[in-house]
Amino acid sequence: MKLDKKFWNDRYLAETIGWDVGYPTPPLTKYIDSLKNKNIKILVPGAGHGHEVIYLHQNGFKNVWVCDWSEEALEHLHQQIPDFPKDRLICDDFFTLDLQFDLILEQTFFCALNPNLREDYVEKVFNLLNTDGKLAGILFSIQFNNPNPPYGGTFDEYNELFKDKFIIEKMETAYNSIPQRAGNEYFITLRKTRL
């Protein structure tokens, strides 16, 4: 299966977006609520309809950026928050981004990528983050054994992937997952190492 721009955009056009729960999930909103500085530069990659982007925007975060290569998804998000700066809705391949952020929020983007891109994802997130920047959010903690996304993983696999470039501050079963994902996801906060 070719997980390219057309694949994802077609899913939004056909409204076959089973991953979209329709609201910002508690692991993300609780984390966002804990952030004191609303001026930090935040990236939400593979945001889709971007419920957490709307939450950030409505809660006064001033420097939020979105990347998704589905124009359909980003148009939907624009309609929801028309006053969100349009030049921060980047319709492009995440791997081509050339910007710097303090925080990258992860939810069902990593698991949507072909697993052979995982090392590239780690490298890219590392390069996109400022010194002491963080990757935070959710990773599935189970294997789906399915040829299509979502692709899951294990603690050991994630630890091995991230350990050389990130300090694993937290990688533990989320206590506040939505019911359909309860017990099946890790909440993570990973801080970029100073190499």
Ligand SMILES: C[S@@+](CC[C@H](N)C(=O)[O-])C[C@H]1O[C@@H](n2cnc3c(N)ncnc32)[C@H](O)[C@@H]1O
């Ligand atoms: C499973 S969806 C998750 C969407 C959203 N995070 C959510 O939870 O509803 C994965 C998203 O990643 C986007 N995507 C996949 N590969 C991408 C890439 N290389 N660059 C940018 N966006 C990508 C897709 O268009 C899609 O919106």
